[in-house]
Amino acid sequence: MVNNRVCCSPETGAVFPLLQVDGLVTAFDTEKGCVNAVDGASFSMAPGTTLGIVGESGCGKSVTALSIMGLLPRPSGRIVSGHIVFDGKDLPTLSPKEMQAIRGRRMSMIFQEPMTALNPVQRIGSQINEIYAIHFPGMTKKQRTRGAVTMLSQVGIAEPSMVMNNYPHQLSGGMRQRVMIAMALASSPDILIADEPTTALDVTVQAQILELIKELQGKMGMSVMLITHDLGVIAENCDDAVVMYGGRVVERAGVKDLFKNPFHPYTKGLISSIPGLAEKPKSLLPTIKGRVPSLDKMPLGCRFSNRCPHVMDICHTTPPPETLVGVSRGHFASCYLPGESRD
Amino acid sequence: MTDSRKHDQANGAVETSLDSGNILSVSGLTKHFPVRGGIFLGQTGVVHAVDDVSFSIKKGETLGLVGESGCGKTTLGRCVMGLYPPTAGKVFLHGKNMALENSRQMKSMRLQMQMIFQDPFESLNARHTVGEILREKYIIHGKKRVGTDQEIKTLLERVGLSGDDIHRFPHEFSGGQRQRIGIARAISLNPRVVICDEPVSALDVSVQSQILNLMVTLQREMGLTYLFISHDLAVVKHVSDRIAVMYLGKIVEFTTARALYKHPYHPYTRALLSAIPLPDPLARKQRIILKGEVPSPETPPPGCRFHTRCPHVMDICSTKEPKLKPLKVQGSPHLTACHLYF
Numbered sequence: 001m002v003n004n005r006v007c008c009s010p011e012t013g014a015v016f017p018l019l020q021v022d023g024l025v026t027a028f029d030t031e032k033g034c035v036n037a038v039d040g041a042s043f044s045m046a047p048g049t050t051l052g053i054v055g056e057s058g059c060g061k062s063v064t065a066l067s068i069m070g071l072l073p074r075p076s077g078r079i080v081s082g083h084i085v086f087d088g089k090d091l092p093t094l095s096p097k098e099m100q101a102i103r104g105r106r107m108s109m110i111f112q113e114p115m116t117a118l119n120p121v122q123r124i125g126s127q128i129n130e131i132y133a134i135h136f137p138g139m140t141k142k143q144r145t146r147g148a149v150t151m152l153s154q155v156g157i158a159e160p161s162m163v164m165n166n167y168p169h170q171l172s173g174g175m176r177q178r179v180m181i182a183m184a185l186a187s188s189p190d191i192l193i194a195d196e197p198t199t200a201l202d203v204t205v206q207a208q209i210l211e212l213i214k215e216l217q218g219k220m221g222m223s224v225m226l227i228t229h230d231l232g233v234i235a236e237n238c239d240d241a242v243v244m245y246g247g248r249v250v251e252r253a254g255v256k257d258l259f260k261n262p263f264h265p266y267t268k269g270l271i272s273s274i275p276g277l278a279e280k281p282k283s284l285l286p287t288i289k290g291r292v293p294s295l296d297k298m299p300l301g302c303r304f305s306n307r308c309p310h311v312m313d314i315c316h317t318t319p320p321p322e323t324l325v326g327v328s329r330g331h332f333a334s335c336y337l338p339g340e341s342r343d
Numbered sequence: 344m345t346d347s348r349k350h351d352q353a354n355g356a357v358e359t360s361l362d363s364g365n366i367l368s369v370s371g372l373t374k375h376f377p378v379r380g381g382i383f384l385g386q387t388g389v390v391h392a393v394d395d396v397s398f399s400i401k402k403g404e405t406l407g408l409v410g411e412s413g414c415g416k417t418t419l420g421r422c423v424m425g426l427y428p429p430t431a432g433k434v435f436l437h438g439k440n441m442a443l444e445n446s447r448q449m450k451s452m453r454l455q456m457q458m459i460f461q462d463p464f465e466s467l468n469a470r471h472t473v474g475e476i477l478r479e480k481y482i483i484h485g486k487k488r489v490g491t492d493q494e495i496k497t498l499l500e501r502v503g504l505s506g507d508d509i510h511r512f513p514h515e516f517s518g519g520q521r522q523r524i525g526i527a528r529a530i531s532l533n534p535r536v537v538i539c540d541e542p543v544s545a546l547d548v549s550v551q552s553q554i555l556n557l558m559v560t561l562q563r564e565m566g567l568t569y570l571f572i573s574h575d576l577a578v579v580k581h582v583s584d585r586i587a588v589m590y591l592g593k594i595v596e597f598t599t600a601r602a603l604y605k606h607p608y609h610p611y612t613r614a615l616l617s618a619i620p621l622p623d624p625l626a627r628k629q630r631i632i633l634k635g636e637v638p639s640p641e642t643p644p645p646g647c648r649f650h651t652r653c654p655h656v657m658d659i660c661s662t663k664e665p666k667l668k669p670l671k672v673q674g675s676p677h678l679t680a681c682h683l684y685f
């Protein structure tokens with residue numbers, strides 16, 4: 001399997017982003033009216049890198065991923081505006097058929113609960129076989145089986161032939177996650193979107209799975225979008241990170257920069273409210289007051305304004321532009337607080 | 344297992360229940376669940392959920408109990424609460440064997456122990472208002488007097504809710520607020536010991552820190568003693584004075600929070616610590632990736648239960664069970680169950 005990626009400009013050698021999301025707004029029709037679950041999200045992914053998307057539950061991480069994959073529930077969900085440019089194409093403008101050629105082939109997604117993606121009444125082997133059949137119609141049955149065995153052993157399954165004959169429920173949570181990764185990577189995609197892939201797993205198994213994704217990324221050269229609520233997972237596994245709050249990207253930066261020099265009050269609050277291993281037992285943790293409002297009750301201006309310790313008048317009335325503050329190169333925050341430097 | 348062996352292990356493990364500073368002691372606690380199957384639903388096996396666990400907790404102390412899912416934490420908590428009859432072993436409250444007390448004494452002793460659950464919603468009656476839930480609590484425990492509205496409002500404010508919330512239903516609250524109601528319910532009768540089973544595991548970090556702070560504050564104000572159960576070692580480390588690490592129904596390491604973090608001895612504790620993702624991209628740490636997953640508690644591995652995944656496994660580990668014994672170290676007692684050290 002060969003990937004033809006044209007990511008580098010032959011003249012300048014500059015790296016183009018593999019995926020660029022620009023001003024994404026995704027809305028749902030609900031009983032309470034139409035709400036923007038994602039309300040302005042921009043970021044890009046360079047080839048071969050890992051981009052983390054972090055934020056607390058309900059902040060729009062999964063909806064962002066589903067928007068990119070063209071998997072929004074219909075008819076309630078739709079992309080209202082914005083661009084998702086992949087391989088020179090603006091994905092929201094593609095026909096369902098064109099999108100199908102990309103989804104699962106060039107971009108794959110794995111989920112927190114593998115059972116949602118696996119067919120419970122079909123053997124693992126036949127499910128992987130099907131993926132090859134869809135994306136590589138030229139393959140013979142024998143090639144497909146060989147491919148499936150190779151893929152399963154690549155994800156660290158010791159007895160692939162046996163697992164091929166298993167049904168999903170016969171496997172442990174960690175094994176199911178491995179199978180799902182094998183299925184997602186069978187087509188050798190350019191991008192793997194992993195939506196909370198380890199949230200349901202024990203911490204020692206989480207460590208195994210994250211290590212596996214890293215290893216396969218190195219081998220196959222894909223980019224990974226790692227969605228998680230866990231800042232620790234971001235710090236240890238990502239090159240760049242996007243922090244979301246209430247459907248908006250509030251900060252984005254290289255990971256080292258983000259943790260060393262967080263700018264947005266939400267990012268700061270989030271980082272400091274994690275119980276650390278080194279501090280004194282039973283000390284009081286810094287907190288962010290209140291909680292995330294529901295989508296229909298979001299504040300008008302900055303969506304964090306009702307919880308922000310630094311809130312100013314303008315914060316209540318006008319949403320700050322996504323990249324209002326340029327903290328440093330590639331580091332932006334959406335906040336009215338004065339930045340140290342703007343470029 | 345003979346009684347004398349169990350007793351030995353219990354003594355080796357912790358100060359006994361006679362120590363007056365201890366409010367709660369558990370000795371040789373074991374809980375096996377029968378596994379039924381086959382056509383006649385006969386017993387086909389047994390789940391070794393908790394096996395020969397001993398510890399005691401001092402007044403005002405927080406004992407953290409940490410381990411991955413299925414290692415027996417909830418079962419242990421429920422046995423201590425008296426919600427499950429233990430297969431073997433004893434639970435002492437104020438030095439009194441809970442099983443030997445007559446039922447009236449036991450009832451009043453039970454009131455001194457309360458529990459907080461992971462999912463407060465499941466444990467709250469959805470059709471009752473918060474006021475009814477908290478008032479109901481007073482009645483269930485046979486207290487002569489029903490909680491007054493004023494008492495309940497004060498209680499709500501104490502846990503960071505508003506007095507007006509008394510008329511609202513559980514579904515009108517967020518996860519964090521529901522946990523506050525769960526806490527209000529647990530402290531309403533002024534308990535001595537609170538068993539907290541994954542109290543913040545379902546919450547987002549910013550809410551988690553609020554609830555942890557509330558629990559720490561209430562402990563200080565009310566002199567509460569906590570048995571704090573969680574799969575999250577970072578959280579346990581934050582709230583606990585001492586920590587017991589469990590693996591497949593057994594305590595494998597037991598010492599102060601500080602010592603556990605600074606000098607973990609058991610290979611499982613080390614792996615668990617190294618697996619916690621740290622929110623610091625520059626942190627350099629030794630990463631230990633364990634092989635495989637936790638084996639089934641129906642067929643725990645012989646010898647050391649961790650030997651199938653242990654990076655330091657030796658011949659003896661698969662045949663002889665390592666006992667939980669004190670290491671010869673300076674400072675606070677530090678117990679571990681591993682052949683590497685004895």
Ligand SMILES: Nc1ncnc2c1ncn2[C@@H]1O[C@H](COP(=O)(O)OP(=O)(O)O)[C@@H](O)[C@H]1O
Pocket residue numbers: 028029030037055056057058059060061062063064073076077295
């Ligand atoms: N199918 C849907 N219909 C209506 N609202 C939805 C739907 N899916 C998600 N949402 C809402 O969109 C917001 C973002 O959800 P999501 O992206 O799943 O958050 P998370 O960051 O936890 O992945 C939430 O408020 C959620 O309730």
Ligand SMILES: Nc1ncnc2c1ncn2[C@@H]1O[C@H](COP(=O)(O)OP(=O)(O)O)[C@@H](O)[C@H]1O
Pocket residue numbers: 376377390391392410411412413414415416417418419640
């Ligand atoms: N009521 C029960 N009947 C049978 N098995 C049980 C019961 N409760 C728990 N178990 C089993 O006992 C073991 C320990 O479970 P539990 O105490 O819930 O672990 P933890 O709380 O550490 O995740 C698991 O294997 C679980 O399946």
Ligand code: SF4
Pocket residue numbers: 609610611647648649650651653654655656657660665680681682683
């Ligand atoms: S007793 Fe053996 S197998 Fe068990 S933890 Fe120690 S070294 Fe590892």
Ligand SMILES: [Mg+2]
Pocket residue numbers: 061062063195196
């Ligand atoms: Mg999600």
Ligand SMILES: [Mg+2]
Pocket residue numbers: 416417418541
């Ligand atoms: Mg449990």
